[in-house]
Amino acid sequence: MDRRALLSLLGTAGIGGLAGCSTATSTTPEVASSSIQALDRRCRDAPDESATITPSSDDGTRIRIEGSIAVPRVADGLSVTALNGVGERDRDDADMEVRIDFNPADSPPNTDLPECEGEIAYDAAVEFTHPPMDVTVRHTVEDAGSFTLKTMATRTITR
Numbered sequence: 694m695d696r697r698a699l700l701s702l703l704g705t706a707g708i709g710g711l712a713g714c715s716t717a718t719s720t721t722p723e724v725a726s727s728s729i730q731a732l733d734r735r736c737r738d739a740p741d742e743s744a745t746i747t748p749s750s751d752d753g754t755r756i757r758i759e760g761s762i763a764v765p766r767v768a769d770g771l772s773v774t775a776l777n778g779v780g781e782r783d784r785d786d787a788d789m790e791v792r793i794d795f796n797p798a799d800s801p802p803n804t805d806l807p808e809c810e811g812e813i814a815y816d817a818a819v820e821f822t823h824p825p826m827d828v829t830v831r832h833t834v835e836d837a838g839s840f841t842l843k844t845m846a847t848r849t850i851t852r
Contacts, residue, residue: 721786722821724775725754729793733814734767740812744793744830744845753824753850758817760845762793762832767811769795775819787851789825792842793817794833824851 744760762771775791778784793815827849831842 720823721779722754722777722789722823722825725820725822727773727775727817727819729771729773729815729817731771731813731815734811735814736767736807736809736811738810740764740810742812742832742834742843742845744832746828746830746846746848748848748850749818754822755818755820756791756828756848756850758791758793758819758830758846759815760793760817760830760832761812761814762795763810763812763834764795765810765835766797767807767809767813769797769813771795771813771815773817773819775821777825785826787823787826789819789821789828791817791819791828791830792833793830793845826851 740761740763742761742763744758747757747759749755749757758773772794773791774794775789777786778788778790779786781788784790795813827847829847830845832845833840834843
């Protein structure tokens with residue numbers, strides 16, 4: 694085999710070997726656990742949205758988020774999901790995005806709650822396998838009949 698053919702083969706094999714590689718490392722944070730609890734539900738024409746991120750462990754693997762999300766129905770349920778930056782061009786692998794979302798309640802409607810739009814105050818907790826670099830909290834918001842994500846807070850945890 695001539696030298697050019699061998700080099701060409703080695704280059705193709707090297708690129709092919711890298712094609713299946715992920716940019717995630719053993720220190721890329723993943724979600725170990727998460728929870729959210731509705732604290733207060735209020736009917737409001739102009740809801741006050743907010744989010745505050747507080748580390749709740751010395752090693753940076755647990756955070757607490759206290760906030761308020763605007764909802765189309767105060768009887769809605771809340772959910773929390775978190776995603777790392779793997780595969781995102783504009784984020785580092787170790788950056789976490791925490792999404793607070795509203796959805797129809799799983800249980801029958803609570804007759805004590807009026808049928809109105811407003812806000813739900815919440816307390817959320819997320820535990821990671823490794824400390825994230827930055828955590829960004831985004832709320833799902835309804836805008837002119839469609840739903841988008843709105844950034845509410847960003848906090849650097851480790852650098």
